Amino acid sequence: MYILPKTQVREMAAALAAEHELYGPVVGPDGGEPMFERIDDPAALRLDAAIPYNPPKHVVFPQSERIMSYRYDRESREASIVRDDLVKPKALIGIRACDLTGLLCLDRFFLGQEYVDEVYRDHRRKMFIVANTCVRPFPQCFCVCTDSGPAPQEGYDVALTAVGDRYLYEAGTAKGEALARRLGLEDAGPDAAALKKRTVDASIARFDAEATENKAWISRVMNRITMGFIANDVWEYIGDQCFECGACSFVCPTCSCFNVEDVAGPGGRADRLRAWDSCSFEGYTRMAGDHNPRKPVEDRRNKRFFCKLSYSQSKKYLRPGCVGCGRCVRVCPGDIGMSNVVTYIRREITKAGAK
Amino acid sequence: MIRYLNLVFFAGMIVMNYLANALPLNGRTTGELSSAYPNLFTPREGSGVNPIPGISNIVGSTDVGATPRFLPGHRRAEGPAAGRTPRELLADPASPLKALVVADRDEEIVRHAARIKGLEFVLYIGAYANPFTELAHAVLPAASSAETDGTYTNAERRIQLNRKKVEPPDGVRPAWRVYADLAARRGADWHVPTAESVMAEIAAAVPAYAGVTYAKLEKSHGLQWPVDAARPEGTPRLEAGAAARKLRFVAAGGDLDAPAPTADFPFLLMAGKANYFWHRNNAMSKTQVPKREYNALLLLYPRGFVEIAASDAKALGVRDRSAVDVVAAGGKMRVAVRISGDVRPGTVYVPYFIEDMVPGFLNAAGTSIDEDQDSAIPVRIEKV
Amino acid sequence: MSGPHPGAIVTVPEIAVIDEVREEIEDVRTFHFSFEDPAVAERFRIRSGQFVMCTVFGAGEFAVSLPFSPEGDRPHLSVRQVGKVTRALHELRAGDKIGIRGPFGNGFPFEAIKGKNVVYVAGGIGLIPLRSSIVHVLQHRKDFGRIVLIYGSRSSKERDGPLRGGPGDRAGAGGRVRPARVGAGEQRQAQGRGGQGDRGPFRACRHGRSSSRAIIGSLLAPDELPGQDDHFPNIDDEQRGQ
Numbered sequence: 001m002y003i004l005p006k007t008q009v010r011e012m013a014a015a016l017a018a019e020h021e022l023y024g025p026v027v028g029p030d031g032g033e034p035m036f037e038r039i040d041d042p043a044a045l046r047l048d049a050a051i052p053y054n055p056p057k058h059v060v061f062p063q064s065e066r067i068m069s070y071r072y073d074r075e076s077r078e079a080s081i082v083r084d085d086l087v088k089p090k091a092l093i094g095i096r097a098c099d100l101t102g103l104l105c106l107d108r109f110f111l112g113q114e115y116v117d118e119v120y121r122d123h124r125r126k127m128f129i130v131a132n133t134c135v136r137p138f139p140q141c142f143c144v145c146t147d148s149g150p151a152p153q154e155g156y157d158v159a160l161t162a163v164g165d166r167y168l169y170e171a172g173t174a175k176g177e178a179l180a181r182r183l184g185l186e187d188a189g190p191d192a193a194a195l196k197k198r199t200v201d202a203s204i205a206r207f208d209a210e211a212t213e214n215k216a217w218i219s220r221v222m223n224r225i226t227m228g229f230i231a232n233d234v235w236e237y238i239g240d241q242c243f244e245c246g247a248c249s250f251v252c253p254t255c256s257c258f259n260v261e262d263v264a265g266p267g268g269r270a271d272r273l274r275a276w277d278s279c280s281f282e283g284y285t286r287m288a289g290d291h292n293p294r295k296p297v298e299d300r301r302n303k304r305f306f307c308k309l310s311y312s313q314s315k316k317y318l319r320p321g322c323v324g325c326g327r328c329v330r331v332c333p334g335d336i337g338m339s340n341v342v343t344y345i346r347r348e349i350t351k352a353g354a355k
Numbered sequence: 356m357i358r359y360l361n362l363v364f365f366a367g368m369i370v371m372n373y374l375a376n377a378l379p380l381n382g383r384t385t386g387e388l389s390s391a392y393p394n395l396f397t398p399r400e401g402s403g404v405n406p407i408p409g410i411s412n413i414v415g416s417t418d419v420g421a422t423p424r425f426l427p428g429h430r431r432a433e434g435p436a437a438g439r440t441p442r443e444l445l446a447d448p449a450s451p452l453k454a455l456v457v458a459d460r461d462e463e464i465v466r467h468a469a470r471i472k473g474l475e476f477v478l479y480i481g482a483y484a485n486p487f488t489e490l491a492h493a494v495l496p497a498a499s500s501a502e503t504d505g506t507y508t509n510a511e512r513r514i515q516l517n518r519k520k521v522e523p524p525d526g527v528r529p530a531w532r533v534y535a536d537l538a539a540r541r542g543a544d545w546h547v548p549t550a551e552s553v554m555a556e557i558a559a560a561v562p563a564y565a566g567v568t569y570a571k572l573e574k575s576h577g578l579q580w581p582v583d584a585a586r587p588e589g590t591p592r593l594e595a596g597a598a599a600r601k602l603r604f605v606a607a608g609g610d611l612d613a614p615a616p617t618a619d620f621p622f623l624l625m626a627g628k629a630n631y632f633w634h635r636n637n638a639m640s641k642t643q644v645p646k647r648e649y650n651a652l653l654l655l656y657p658r659g660f661v662e663i664a665a666s667d668a669k670a671l672g673v674r675d676r677s678a679v680d681v682v683a684a685g686g687k688m689r690v691a692v693r694i695s696g697d698v699r700p701g702t703v704y705v706p707y708f709i710e711d712m713v714p715g716f717l718n719a720a721g722t723s724i725d726e727d728q729d730s731a732i733p734v735r736i737e738k739v
Numbered sequence: 740m741s742g743p744h745p746g747a748i749v750t751v752p753e754i755a756v757i758d759e760v761r762e763e764i765e766d767v768r769t770f771h772f773s774f775e776d777p778a779v780a781e782r783f784r785i786r787s788g789q790f791v792m793c794t795v796f797g798a799g800e801f802a803v804s805l806p807f808s809p810e811g812d813r814p815h816l817s818v819r820q821v822g823k824v825t826r827a828l829h830e831l832r833a834g835d836k837i838g839i840r841g842p843f844g845n846g847f848p849f850e851a852i853k854g855k856n857v858v859y860v861a862g863g864i865g866l867i868p869l870r871s872s873i874v875h876v877l878q879h880r881k882d883f884g885r886i887v888l889i890y891g892s893r894s895s896k897e898r899d900g901p902l903r904g905g906p907g908d909r910a911g912a913g914g915r916v917r918p919a920r921v922g923a924g925e926q927r928q929a930q931g932r933g934g935q936g937d938r939g940p941f942r943a944c945r946h947g948r949s950s951s952r953a954i955i956g957s958l959l960a961p962d963e964l965p966g967q968d969d970h971f972p973n974i975d976d977e978q979r980g981q
Contacts, residue, residue, distance in 0.1 A: 032576065064643060068751050072796030072836060079754045079775075079796060079836040115843070118750040244630075246644070261643050262799045270797055275643040283644075283651045288801065288822030290654065 001192035002169035002185035004160065006047075009167070012130070012183055013042035013093055020091035020128055023059050025049040036099070047094045047160070051138045051325065055099045055253035056092055060106060060123040063250070064275040067119045067260075071269045083118075089126035094160075097149035098141075098325040100131050102253020104155045105317040109256045113316065119274070128175060133161040133196075135203050137211040140326025142339060144207055145216050148323040151200045161196050168196050213329060216339035217346065218309055218320060224345060226311040232298075234348050238305075238341055239298025241334035246278030248304070248328035248337065254321050257284070279303050305341055393602050395512065398595040405510040415508030418564065418580070419557055427560040445470050456480065457487060458497070458530060480533055483637040496527045503529035504550035506572065508580070512590075514567055515577035613731055620733035622667070622703045624681065629706030636708075652708065659688075662695035662704040663736065673738055680737040681705070681716070688716035689739065703736065746782040752794045752838030753779045759833050763817060767864060768829055771815040772837065783839075785809050786846030787871040791816075794838030798827035804868035805842060808875045817867045847872045849882075856884035862891035 004012065013022060022039040027046050034049035036056045070081040095103070110120035131152035134141070143149030152159045157176035160167040168188055171177040188195075224230050249255040259277040264270040277284055279300050286292040294300050307313050308321035322338050329337030397403035408414070420427035424438050432438060444450040445467035454476040471477060471490050479491035482499040502523035508514045523529070528536070531553050535545040547553050551569045558564050563580040566587050571578060578589035595602050616623055631639055631649040639645045661681055663673070673679055675694045680687050681703070690705070698704045705716075759771040774780040790804045793816060801824045806817050820829045831837065849872075857876055859869050876883050 070794075070796060070838070074835070077834055077836055079838075081751060081754065081838065083751055115747060115749045259644055259647060260800060261647075262794075262797065264797045268797060272800075273643060277644055281644065281648055283648045286651050288825065 001188040001196070002171070002180045003188050004167040004169040004183070004185055006162075006165050006167065008183065008185075009045065009047055010042050012179070013039070013045050015179065015182060016091040016093065016128055016130075017042055020089050021087070022091050022093060023056060024093040024095075025052045036095075039093075045093055047132055047162075049094075051096055051098075051134070051141070053327075054251060055102055055325065055327065056095055057102065057106065057253055057255075059090055059092060060103065060120055060127075061110075061256065061258075061276075062123075064273055065119070066271045067274050069269065069271045071267070073268050086122050086125075089128070090123065091128040091130070093130040094132045095129060095152075095156075096132060096134055096325075097152040098143045098146075098323040099253050100129065100152050100155055101143075101146075101148035101319070101323040102325070103129075105254040105319070105321060105323070106256055107155075108317050109254075128179075129156045130158040130160060131156040133159060133200060133203070135162050135199055137203065137207050138326075139211060140213045140330055141207070141211045141324060142215045142326060143324035144204055144211075145218055146320055146322050146324035148319075150203045151196075161199055163195060163199055168192055168199075170196070213326060214339040214343055216322065216324065216342040218322060218342055220349060221342050221345045222309045222311065222314075222320065224349060225306055225309045230302075230345055231348065234344060235298040235302040238336050238344060239296065239301045241336045242280060242297050242301050243334050244280050244282070244297060244300075245333065246280050247331040247333075249278035249280065250276055251327040251331050253323055253325055253327075254308070254317065259284075279307070301336070305338075308338065309342075393598070396593045396595045396598045396602055400592055403511075403592075407510060411509075412507040414510060414512065415506065415514070418508055418561055420560075427557070428562050442467070454478075457491070480530055485637075495533050496524075497530040497533055498523035498527055502527070503531075504569075505529075505531075506554065509577075512579045513577040514564070514572065514580060514582070514589075516569060516572040614733050616701065616733050620683065620735050622701060622734050622736060623731040624661075624683070624703050624705060624734040625731050626705045626707060629708040632706065632708035649708070656691045656693065659690040659705070659708065660693040661690050661736070662693050662698045662706075664698050664700040664702075665694050665696070666700050667703075667736075668692060668694050671736055671738060673736070678739040680739060681734050682737055683716070683732050683734045686716050702731070703734065746784050747842060748779070748783070748840040750840070752792070752800075752840040753783075755837050755839045757831055757833055757835050757837060760831070766821075766829075767817060767819045769815050769817045770828070770831070770837075771813050772839070773814065774839070775836070783814075783842075785842045785871075787849070787875045788846040788868070789842035789844045790868075791839050791841030791843070793818075793828070794840075795824050795827040795831070796836065796838065799824040800838075801825060802843075804871075806867045806870040808871050808878060810875075810878060812871075812874060817864075817870075819864050847875075849875065849879075853882050854884065857886050859886075859888040859890075861888070863893065866890055 013024070016022060022042065022045070023036065024039050024045045025034045025047065026037050026039060026044045027034050027049050033053035034046065034051070036052040036054055036059075039045055066084060068081055068083050070079065072079045092103075106120070107124065110117040111124070133152065134143075134150035137143075137150060141149070151161065154172075156172045158179065159170040159172060161170070169180060169185055171180055249257065255276075255278070257277045257279060258274050260272060260274050262270045262272050279285075279294075280297075282292070282295065282297075282300070284300070285294045294303060314320055326337070326339065329339050331337070332340075394404045416422065417425065418427070418429070420430075420432075423440050424432055426432050439450075441452075441455065444452045448470075452470075453474060455471060455474055456478045458480040459482070468490060476493075477491045478493050478495065479488050480495045480497050481488075482497050482502075484494075488494050500517060501520045504519050505517050506514050507517060529550065531547060531550060535547045538545045547556065554564075554567060554569060558567050562583065564582060566582040566584065566589075567578060567580075571582075571588070575588075579591050580589065582589045614623070629652070631645045631652060636649065639649055655676065660676075661679065663671070668674070671679075673692045676691045678689055679692055680689050695704070754775045755772040756775055757770050757772050761769040761771070763769055774783060785805055785807075786809060788804075790802055792800050793803050794800045801822070803816050803818060805814075807814055818825050818828055820826045828837070859873060861869050873886075873888065876886055
C-alpha cells in the first residue's frame with residue numbers, strides 16, 4: 001500500500017487524463033447534489049463529495065446512444081452498416097464501493113454471460129478504476145446489508161481510503177502499481193492494512209447512527225421472493241403505490257434493460273439508438289399484436305424485485321442485484337424503493353409467523 | 356391517478372383564474388400582496404396552497420405581462436383593446452383584428468381556424484412544426500427550451516434558471532432574439548444581446564423581480580419572488596402574520612358552477628391530460644421510451660378513449676375497447692371504452708391524446724371552455 | 740468472440756439478401772435469405788429452437804424464431820405481419836436486403852431426449868418455431884421414438900403451410916394425418932405421425948399458449964401424457980430478447 005497525499009489527487013487525475021476520458025464526482029456551483037460526470041478539468045474532481053445522485057452506469061451504458069448507423073437504398077439495393085469509432089479509454093475516479101459493485105453486475109450482464117455486447121465492451125475496455133472507500137456512511141446507505149461496501153472488494157485498479165489528510169493507496173492491478181510508481185508515492189509501511197481495517201470497521205460502526213434511512217435486510221426476503229411465498233395482495237399493495245415513472249430503474253447501478261429503436265433520416269439513412277428502459281412501463285413487455293404477459297402494474301413491480309433479489313437472478317450477477325446505494329428510495333415518489341419494499345415484505349413475514 | 360391529477364388541475368385552474376381576476380400587484384408591500392393573493396401566505400414552513408398549472412411558466416408569463424389583461428407586474432392593462440384575449444377577439448366577428456402573431460401555438464385557438472384563414476397576415480413563431488403552421492403565412496423557427504438560456508417561474512413563485520444544453524439547428528434563434536429582430540426591422544432597438552439582458556429588463560419593469568440576476572439564480576435553487584432591495588435573496592415564505600388582515604381558510608365552491616347530470620345526459624365528462632401525452636406531444640414523440648408508450652396507447656385506442664367505471668360499463672353493456680358515441684348537447688364523437696378504476700361511477704374521463712378530439716368534440720360541446728373554465732360536460736354514452 | 744456462442748452476430752447485424760419470398764397463409768410470408776458475405780454464412784451456425792433479430796432497414800428490428808433445420812435446409816424466416824416492422828418486411832421483395840444478428844437462445848435439448856418419443860403441441864403460427872425441431876427429428880428418425888404432432892389450426896390450408904415441401908413435408912417423411920375435432924367450433928388436427936417407437940416416457944416440447952397443454956390431455960392416452968418433471972423449455976421468455 002502507498003500514501004497519496006490529498007494534495008496529490010489532482011496530479012493523479014491529470015496523469016490519468018493523458019490517456020483517458022475522466023469521470024468522477026463533481027459538485028455544481030450551487031452546492032447541490034453531487035453528480036458522477038465527465039470531467040474536463042481535473043480540479044473539478046471532488047473525492048470528498050457525498051455519494052453522487054446518479055450512479056456511474058451512464059459511463060458504460062449511456063442513457064441514450066447511437067450503437068450504429070446504416071443506409072439502405074431501395075433502388076440500387078445497396079446496404080451498408082457502420083459502427084461508430086471506438087471510444088477513448090475511460091478512467092473512473094472516486095467510484096464508491098456500491099457503484100463499483102453495480103458496475104461489476106453490469107459487466108456480468110453485458111459481457112459475462114453467453115454473449116459479449118460489443119458496444120458495452122468498447123465503453124469498458126482499458127478502463128482505469130480508482131475506487132473510494134466510504135469512511136462514513138450517508139443517510140440512505142445500506143451496503144452493509146448487501147455485501148457491497150463500505151470498502152471496495154474487487155474490480156478496481158486503485159482503492160483509496162481517506163485517513164486524515166491523505167489516502168491509503170491500494171493497487172488492485174499492475175496498472176494501479178504502475179501509476180503509484182509514476183506518481184512517486186511513498187510506501188505506507190507495514191501497519192497500513194491494519195489502519196485500513198480500523199477505518200473500515202469504524203465506518204461500519206457508524207451505520208446505526210448515521211445511515212438513518214430505512215435499511216433493506218434482504219436475506220430473508222430473498223428466500224421468500226425466490227420461493228414465491230409472497231402473497232399477491234402484498235404485490236398489489238406495492239403496485240398500487242407505483243407511479244410507473246421508471247426513476248428507480250434509471251438511478252439503479254445494476255438495472256441494464258434497454259430499448260432499441262431505428263430513427264430513420266433522409267436518403268435511406270437511419271441511426272440505431274439504444275436507450276434505458278424500465279420494467280415499470282407497461283410497454284416494456286408489450287409485444288407486437290398487443291399481447292402483454294405483464295400488464296398489471298403489480299406484475300411489473302414484482303418483476304423488479306424478483307430481478308434484484310431472487311436466487312435465480314443472482315446467478316446472473318453472482319450476487320444479489322441490489323448494491324445498497326439507496327438511490328431508488330430517494331427518487332421514488334410512491335415510497336416503494338428497495339428498502340421500503342423489503343420492509344413491507346418482512347412485515348408480512350412477521351405477521352404470517354405470528355399466526 | 357388520473358382522477359387525482361384532474362382534481363389538481365381543476366384546483367389549479369380555479370386559482371389561476373382567480374389570479375387573473377385579482378387586484379393588480381403594483382403594490383410592493385406584503386399588506387397589499389395579501390389582499391391580492393391570500394393563498395400565497397402561509398402560517399408555517401411547508402404549508403400553503405400551490406396551484407399546479409398545466410403549463411410550465413404560466414406564473415412567470417403572467418408576472419411579466421405576457422397576457423392581454425395585465426402589464427408587467429400585474430398592473431391592469433388599460434385602453435380600448437385591453438383585457439380582450441386573442442380568443443375573444445377571434446370570436447367576435449366585429450373585432451378589428453387583421454393580423455396575428457402566434458408564439459408556441461395555443462391549441463384552443465385552432466377552433467377559430469376559419470377566422471384565422473381570413474386574416475391578412477398570420478405569423479407563427481415556435482420550436483416545433485404543428486398543424487397551426489399550416490394556417491400561418493410565415494413561420495419563424497425558434498430554439499427549444501434546451502437550446503437557449505431562460506427562466507421559469509413555478510407555482511411557488513420560484514424563478515429558476517434554465518441553461519442552454521445543446522446548440523439550436525443552424526439558423527434557428529431563440530424566441531427572445533426573434534422578437535428583438537422583428538422590433539429592429541421596425542426601427543426599435545430593444546437591445547437584448549443575451550437572455551440575461553432580457554432578465555435585466557424584467558427586473559426593471561416588474562417590482563417583484565427587481566433584485567433578480569442570473570448570477571444570483573445560478574448560485575441557488577431559484578429565488579422566490581418578491582426579490583428586491585429589502586429581500587435580496589427572495590422570499591421563501593410570505594408569513595401569514597405579516598398579512599394586512601387576518602387570513603382564514605374558506606370553503607371552495609361558491610364560484611364553481613359545475614353542471615349537473617340530467618336524465619338525457621347522465622354522465623359528467625371531464626377532459627384532461629393522458630399519460631405519455633402532453634401539450635402537442637412534441638417532447639414525448641421525440642423521446643424513445645415515452646414515444647413507445649404513446650404509440651402503444653394509440654395501437655390500442657387509435658381514435659382515443661373514454662374512461663368509464665366498471666359498474667357503469669356493465670350497466671351500459673359495453674366492454675373494454677368497444678366503440679361508443681359520447682354525446683353532449685353540442686356534439687358527439689366516437690371513441691373506444693377504457694374501463695378504469697380511476698373514474699367514479701357517474702363520471703367519465705377523456706384524455707387529450709388525439710389531435711382531432713379538441714376541435715371535433717370538446718370545442719363543440721364545451722361552452723365552459725370558452726370561459727376559461729376547466730369544467731365537466733354532461734354527456735350520455737351510446738353503445739354502437 | 741468469447742462465450743459458448745462463438746459464431747453469433749451479437750450487436751451489429753450482418754447484411755443478408757432475400758432470395759425468395761413465398762406467400763403462406765393470410766398475412767404470413769416466408770423469406771428465404773442468404774448472407775451477402777460468404778464468410779458470415781460459413782460462420783452462422785444455428786441450433787433448433789434458437790431465434791435471430793431481423794433488421795428491416797429504416798423500420799427497425801424484431802425477434803423471430805428460426806424455422807429451418809440446422810442441416811440440409813434453406814435459411815428462411817416465416818413471419819406474420821403484426822406490427823410496424825413486420826409490415827415493412829412484408830413490403831420487401833426478392834433481391835432486397837435485410838440485417839440479421841444472432842442466433843440467440845439455447846435451442847432444444849435433443850441429447851437429453853434421445854431415444855424418447857416426442858410430442859409436439861402447437862396452434863396456428865405457433866408451429867413455425869417448432870418446425871426446425873420437427874425437421875431435425877425427422878432427419879434423425881432413428882434417434883427418436885414415436886413422433887406426434889398435435890396441431891390446432893383454423894383451416895386445412897393453414898395446417899399444411901409451414902411443413903409443405905422440404906425435408907419436413909409429412910408426405911416425404913412417411914407420416915399420416917389423423918384429423919380430430921376438439922371442443923365446440925374448434926378444429927384441431929393431429930398430423931405427421933411417423934414410425935412406431937417403443938412407448939417410453941414421453942418428452943414434450945411446448946410453444947404457444949399454455950392452454951395447449953390441456954389439449955395434450957384430450958388427444959393422448961393417459962400413459963402417453965408427459966409427467967410434471969418432464970421437459971418444458973420455456974421459449975417465450977427467451978424470445979423477448981432480454
